[in-house]
Amino acid sequence: MLIVFIRSIILYFVITAAVRLMGKRQIGDLQPSELVITMLLSNIVTLTVEDISIPMIMGIVPVFTLVSIDVLVSYLTLRSRRIRRTVSGSSKLIISDGKIDQKVMRELRFTTDDLMASLRAQQIFDLADVQFAVAETTGTISVCPKKSSVPPTAKDLGMTPENTNPPVMLISDGEVSTAALRFLGLDMEWLNKVVKADGASITDIFIMTAESPSKYTIIKKEKNQ
Template identity: 45%
Template sequence: MVFIRTLIVYLVVIISLRIMGKRQLGELQPSDLVITILISNVATISLEDTELPLLHGIMPILELVLFEMIISWISLHSVKVRRWVSGSPKIIIHNGEIDQKVLHDLRFTLDDLMTTLRTNGIFSPEEVQFAIVETNGTVSILQKPEYQTATKKDVSAVQPCTDPPEIVIADGELREKTLHALGLDRQWIDEILKAESLNIRDIFLLTADSAKQYYLVALSH
């Protein structure tokens, strides 16, 4: 009896998800993710409480699927509802400049941003034309033309081999270990600060490589 009950709940959940037409977990919108989690929890209750009539466990799942289909249909025909339910894409980098306010609003840390860039083969925000946080949480990145593969810049000159840029200063705090790992010292930092007329606490982001090439973003007030 338990086996049959489990099989029925399993089939109902699978069919429900197929009806919703959703794909991978990372592609779900916030509302879709909530519905998926709720269906999972309701199905768990149906499996754990064998004294609960099976129909009482299945009906909430079907109701959630119906609710999701209604919301999806309304969102499909209404831009306002779609933006309210799913939100809208946010630009966090434009022409190599990080939008600190949007980054803060999205609770996106500098480490999160740099990790995302590195996973896309980019080691400096300066190389980015656009970086957009999509409504499902993924980040779409467009590199500047001169940094894209097989450009004239790539063919005409052989670039020196250096270590990838690392975060040296983030949110006004100096990362001494990273600085030393790159073979740089505090004197070099002081020279940069003097040239830029800034203090460490005035810097939102400073990345550098072993060739002393750096990228700096001042903290916006």
């Protein structure tokens, strides 16, 4: 049992390092080649953990071999559009000028339910509101609604609001983010002063966000009953 526990810990760090080398993607954003590599890695690690008669090196070497292949393929796809299309495929236009291309739908084996589910996920419930839609190589659908169905922007209304960065997290569960303070050009002296003025200490703060020295939000921790 102890051997299985130790092997599991070692392989956990090996897989973590391998995934970091492959890059940061959500599961739904994986290209076909990346999905294949991910599935193979999981099978290799499972065998190595379950069967202690298999040497650890027999699990580690295939993992980094597959990761090396993935990194190489990624490099080649960056250098060559032809290779990129061969490995990952290409995007397909499903809706153009508000008209559904049923031939492309059949090629991609997309059902009408798949299409409507993807539209609803982007807050579009009426096909009449869609100008065009593209099936990406990851299997997701990108949608461009018709101009008449898009809420007016400040520019459309002739307004010119100031462009500002969104608020950043300064305190999370009583811990201060020094990187966020530096980003806003603030320091601990300012932070302590603001928190004290709110009648609390830093350890009493659940969340504190700030956009500028004069614009901030403080949410205190709830007291235990």
